[in-house]
Amino acid sequence: MNFDDTPQEAEFRATARAWIAANAPKQYEEELRKSSLGRTVLRNANILEVAKAWQKKKADAGWACLHWPKEYGGRGSSPIERVIWQQEEGPFGQLSRMFIIGHGMCGPTMMAFAREEHKRTYLPPLASGEKVWCQLFSEPAGGSDVAGLRTRAEKDGDDWIVNGQKIWTSGAHYSDYGILLTRTDPTVPKHKGLTMFFLDMKSPGVEVRPIKQASGASDFNEVYFTNVRIPDHQRLGEVGDGWNVSLTTLMNERSAIGAAVSTGFPELFEYCASLMLDDGPAIEDRAVRSKLANWAVKASGLKYTSMRAISALSRGERPGPENSIGKLVAGSMIQDVATYALDLQGASGVVSGEEAELAGRFQAMLLRAPGTRVEGGTDEIMRNIIAERVLGLPGDIRVDKDVPFNKIPTKGRG
Amino acid sequence: MNFDFSDDQKQLRDQARKFLAEKCSAKAVRVVLDGKAPYDKELWKGLAEMGFLGVAIPEEFGGAGAGHLELCVIAEEMGRANAPVPFSSTVYLAAEALLIAGSDAQKKKWLPAIASGEAIGTLALFEGKGNPSSKNVKLTAANGTLNGVKKPVADGAIADFAVIAARTGSTGRDGDVSLFLVDLKAGGVEVKSLTNLDPTRGQAEITFKDCKAEPLGAAGEGWSILTQVLDRAAVLCAFEQVGGADRALEMGRDYALDRIAFGRQIGSFQAIKHMLADMYVSATLARSNSYYGAWALSTNAAELPEAAAAARISATQAFQHCAKNNIQVHGGMGFTWEFDCHMYYRRANAMALGLGSLSYWEDQLIDRMRKKNAA
Numbered sequence: 060m061n062f063d064d065t066p067q068e069a070e071f072r073a074t075a076r077a078w079i080a081a082n083a084p085k086q087y088e089e090e091l092r093k094s095s096l097g098r099t100v101l102r103n104a105n106i107l108e109v110a111k112a113w114q115k116k117k118a119d120a121g122w123a124c125l126h127w128p129k130e131y132g133g134r135g136s137s138p139i140e141r142v143i144w145q146q147e148e149g150p151f152g153q154l155s156r157m158f159i160i161g162h163g164m165c166g167p168t169m170m171a172f173a174r175e176e177h178k179r180t181y182l183p184p185l186a187s188g189e190k191v192w193c194q195l196f197s198e199p200a201g202g203s204d205v206a207g208l209r210t211r212a213e214k215d216g217d218d219w220i221v222n223g224q225k226i227w228t229s230g231a232h233y234s235d236y237g238i239l240l241t242r243t244d245p246t247v248p249k250h251k252g253l254t255m256f257f258l259d260m261k262s263p264g265v266e267v268r269p270i271k272q273a274s275g276a277s278d279f280n281e282v283y284f285t286n287v288r289i290p291d292h293q294r295l296g297e298v299g300d301g302w303n304v305s306l307t308t309l310m311n312e313r314s315a316i317g318a319a320v321s322t323g324f325p326e327l328f329e330y331c332a333s334l335m336l337d338d339g340p341a342i343e344d345r346a347v348r349s350k351l352a353n354w355a356v357k358a359s360g361l362k363y364t365s366m367r368a369i370s371a372l373s374r375g376e377r378p379g380p381e382n383s384i385g386k387l388v389a390g391s392m393i394q395d396v397a398t399y400a401l402d403l404q405g406a407s408g409v410v411s412g413e414e415a416e417l418a419g420r421f422q423a424m425l426l427r428a429p430g431t432r433v434e435g436g437t438d439e440i441m442r443n444i445i446a447e448r449v450l451g452l453p454g455d456i457r458v459d460k461d462v463p464f465n466k467i468p469t470k471g472r473g
Numbered sequence: 474m475n476f477d478f479s480d481d482q483k484q485l486r487d488q489a490r491k492f493l494a495e496k497c498s499a500k501a502v503r504v505v506l507d508g509k510a511p512y513d514k515e516l517w518k519g520l521a522e523m524g525f526l527g528v529a530i531p532e533e534f535g536g537a538g539a540g541h542l543e544l545c546v547i548a549e550e551m552g553r554a555n556a557p558v559p560f561s562s563t564v565y566l567a568a569e570a571l572l573i574a575g576s577d578a579q580k581k582k583w584l585p586a587i588a589s590g591e592a593i594g595t596l597a598l599f600e601g602k603g604n605p606s607s608k609n610v611k612l613t614a615a616n617g618t619l620n621g622v623k624k625p626v627a628d629g630a631i632a633d634f635a636v637i638a639a640r641t642g643s644t645g646r647d648g649d650v651s652l653f654l655v656d657l658k659a660g661g662v663e664v665k666s667l668t669n670l671d672p673t674r675g676q677a678e679i680t681f682k683d684c685k686a687e688p689l690g691a692a693g694e695g696w697s698i699l700t701q702v703l704d705r706a707a708v709l710c711a712f713e714q715v716g717g718a719d720r721a722l723e724m725g726r727d728y729a730l731d732r733i734a735f736g737r738q739i740g741s742f743q744a745i746k747h748m749l750a751d752m753y754v755s756a757t758l759a760r761s762n763s764y765y766g767a768w769a770l771s772t773n774a775a776e777l778p779e780a781a782a783a784a785r786i787s788a789t790q791a792f793q794h795c796a797k798n799n800i801q802v803h804g805g806m807g808f809t810w811e812f813d814c815h816m817y818y819r820r821a822n823a824m825a826l827g828l829g830s831l832s833y834w835e836d837q838l839i840d841r842m843r844k845k846n847a848a
C-alpha cells in the first residue's frame with residue numbers, strides 16, 4: 060500500500076503541472092473554483108466555448124482523454140496517470156463536464172463496437188472537444204426500463220429508417236453526433252429486438268427541443284426522429300444485439316458519472332468553518348460537527364473507494380458493478396448537504412441567485428441535486444445492481460421477460 | 474501509487490481466515506458467550522503459535538517484525554470470526570503503548586511475553602462515564618504507587634498487566650497525566666468482573682490501593698502518548714469492525730438466499746435487496762477509509778490522526794449498521810440466542826464504545842480537519 064508517486068509518476072506529475080501552469084485559462088480559475096453542482100457560471104464568457112478551447116489545447120499537446128489509445132486522440136496513459144492529471148488539472152477539470160457523455164460513454168462504446176475506419180475518423184475530434192456527442196437512450200416509455208424503448212429502426216436497402224422520440228437527452232442541442240438505441244424487432248422479447256447506431260445529429264428528420272428542468276436550467280432535450288436515414292455501416296454491434304452494446308455504455312456511464320459526482324462536502328466544510336451562528340462559529344457547534352463528521356467519512360470513503368478501483372484497473376481488472384456506489388452515495392449526500400447548508404442560513408436561505416449567501420451556490424445545488432439521483436440510473440436501480448451483481452441476490456421478477464415486445468401492456472391504470 | 478494490500482499480505486489474510494474458521498467456530502465463541510470460560514485459551518495459544526500476536530512486534534522483542542499492514546490484515550479476520558480473545562486489549566493497546574513509550578527493559582520484559590501468548594495486557598483509561606479526556610483521569614500516582622478505580626477496563630479480569638493513566642499534576646492540563654505499568658498479579662489490585670454488552674470480551678472494574686507501579690514514558694507525557702495509542706488502536710479496531718461488518722452482511726445475504734416466504738426467496742424482495750445493498754455500501758466505505766488509515770499507520774504519516782478518526786467513525790457506523798440489519802433480514806430467527814446474529818450485534822455495539830464513543834471521534838475528526846486546513 061503506497062500513496063507516494065513512483066519516480067515515473069512524479070515525473071509525469073511535474074510535466075503535467077508545468078504544462079497546465081503555462082496553458083490553462085487562468086482568468087476563469089476563481090469562478091470555476093467557486094462553482095458547484097448546478098452552478099458553473101462564467102460571467103463574461105460562454106462556457107461551452109471556453110470548454111472547447113481548453114479541450115482543443117489539451118488535445119493538441121496530447122493531454123486529452125489520457126487513457127484512450129493515441130490513434131484515437133488519447134495518450135495511452137495508465138489509470139494512475141489519469142488520476143494524477145485530474146489532481147493537477149484541479150478546477151479546470153470542471154470544464155470537461157461538458158464532454159462527459161461523449162468521453163465517458165459514447166467514446167468507449169465506439170471503441171468497442173465501431174469499425175476501425177470510423178474509430179479513426181470520429182474519435183479524435185471527440186477527444187479534442189471539436190465534436191460533441193450525446194446519448195440517445197431514454198424515452199418516455201423507457202427510462203429505468205431502457206429495453207422498453209419504442210423508437211423503431213427499419214431496414215431500407217443499405218440504410219435504416221428511424222422514427223420515434225427520445226427524451227432527457229443531455230446536450231443534444233449542441234451535439235454533433237449521438238449514439239442511438241432503437242427497436243428493430245418488436246415481435247421478440249424486449250431485450251432481443253434492440254440495435255445500436257451512431258448518427259449525425261444534423262441528419263434530416265432530427266428535431267431537438269430543449270426541456271426546461273426542475274432546476275430552471277435547460278441542459279436536456281426531447282429529440283424527435285422522422286424518417287431519419289442511418290447507413291448500415293454506422294451500426295454498432297450486431298442487429299438485435301443492442302442490449303449488450305448498451306450494457307457497455309451503461310457500465311462506463313456508472314464509472315464516469317460515479318467518479319465525477321461531487322458530494323458537496325468540501326463546500327459545506329469551508330462554509331461551516333467561516334459561518335457565525337447566533338451563539339458562535341458553526342464549526343464549534345456540537346450538532347454541526349456531528350453532521351460534518353458523518354459526511355466527511357462518506358466523502359473520504361468514496362474517494363478511497365475510487366482509488367481502490369483505480370488500483371484494480373492498474374492491475375488489468377475491468378471496472379465492475381461495484382462502481383455504482385459512487386453515484387448512489389454522492390447523489391443523496393449532495394442533496395442532504397445542500398438542504399443542511401440552507402438550514403444553517405435560516406430564513407434567508409430561501410433567497411437564491413446572486414443575492415443569496417455565497418451567490419446562491421447551495422440553493423443551486425439543492426435544485427440540481429434531484430437530477431443526480433435519477434440520471435444514469437436511479438438510486439433504486441443502483442441498489443438493484445449492487446444487490447444482484449455484487450451480492451448475487453435474485454433478479455427482480457420480470458413479468459415481461461419472455462413476452463414478445465408488442466404484447467407487453469403499456470399503461471399502469473386503465 | 475497503489476492502494477491495496479500486497480499479494481503476500483493477502484496470502485496472510487487467507488491463512489488467518491482458514492485458521493480462524495477452524496479454531497474459532499461459532500460454537501467455540503459460544504463457550505465464552507455462555508460464561509463457561511473467560512476467554513478462549515486454546516485459540517489464544519494457537520494465535521501465538523501462528524505468530525499473529527506478535528506480527529507487528531519487532532523481531533528483537535520476540536515478534537515476527539512484519540508490520541502494521543500485516544496486523545491490519547489479521548485484525549480484519551479477528552473481527553470476522555468474532556474471536557473471544559483479548560486481542561485488541563493486548564495487541565493494539567498494551568503492545569502499542571509499549572512500542573511507543575516503553576523503555577528497553579520494559580519492552581524486553583513484556584513484548585516477548587505478548588508475542589508468545591504468555592502475557593495478556595490491557596489499557597486502563599476510563600473511570601466511569603465519559604470519553605477519553607485528561608480531565609476524567611482522577612486516579613492518582615504518587616511516589617510510585619497508584620490509588621483509585623478504573624472502569625470499565627477491557628479484559629481487565631484476565632489481564633496480567635495494564636497500562637494505566639494516572640494523574641500526576643494539578644495544572645488542569647493534559648500534562649497532568651502520566652502513564653504507568655502495573656503487574657496485575659502483584660499486590661494492591663482488586664479486580665471485579667462486570668456484566669457487559671459483549672460477554673465474548675470481558676470488562677472489569679479495577680481498584681488500586683497503594684499499588685506499586687513503574688512509569689511508562691516520561692512524566693507528564695501520558696496524554697500525548699495515549700492519543701497516539703488511541704489513534705493506532707482506532708485504525709486496528711476499524712479493521713476488526715470491517716471484518717465484522719462483512720461477516721454480518723454475508724450472513725444476511727446467505728439467509729436471504731435460503732429463506733422462502735410467499736413462495737419466493739426473501740432475497741428477491743426489493744426491500745431486502747436494497748437493505749443488503751446499503752449494508753454493502755457502508756461496509757465498502759468503511760473498508761476504504763480503513764485502508765487509508767492502514768497506510769497512514771504503517772508509514773507513520775502526518776495524516777494518521779485524521780485518517781484514524783475517519784476510519785474509526787466509518788467502521789463503527791458500518792459494523793453497527795450491518796449487524797442490526799442482519800438481524801432484521803433474519804426475522805424472528807435473528808432474535809434468538811441460538812442464531813449467531815446477536816453476537817455480531819453485541820460486538821458491534823460494544824466496539825462502538827471501547828475507544829471512546831462516536832461523538833468523541835466526530836469531535837476529533839473535525840478538530841483535526843480544521844488543523845490541517847489551517848496549516
Ligand SMILES: Cc1cc2nc3c(=O)[nH]c(=O)nc-3n(C[C@H](O)[C@H](O)[C@H](O)COP(=O)(O)OP(=O)(O)OC[C@H]3O[C@@H](n4cnc5c(N)ncnc54)[C@H](O)[C@@H]3O)c2cc1C
Pocket residue numbers: 160193194195196197198199201202203204226227228229230279430431433434435436437438439440443455743
Ligand atoms: C439530468 C438528467 C440527465 C439525463 N441525461 C440523459 C441522457 O443524456 N441520455 C439519456 O438517454 N437519458 C438521460 N437521462 C434519463 C435518465 O437516464 C432516466 O431519467 C433514468 O434512467 C430514469 O428513468 P425514468 O425517468 O423513465 O424514470 P422511471 O424509470 O419511470 O422511474 C420512476 C421511479 O420508479 C423507480 N423504478 C423504476 N424501475 C424500478 C425497479 N425495477 N425497481 C425499483 N424502482 C424502480 C425509479 O427508481 C424511479 O424512482 C437523464 C436524466 C436526467 C434527470
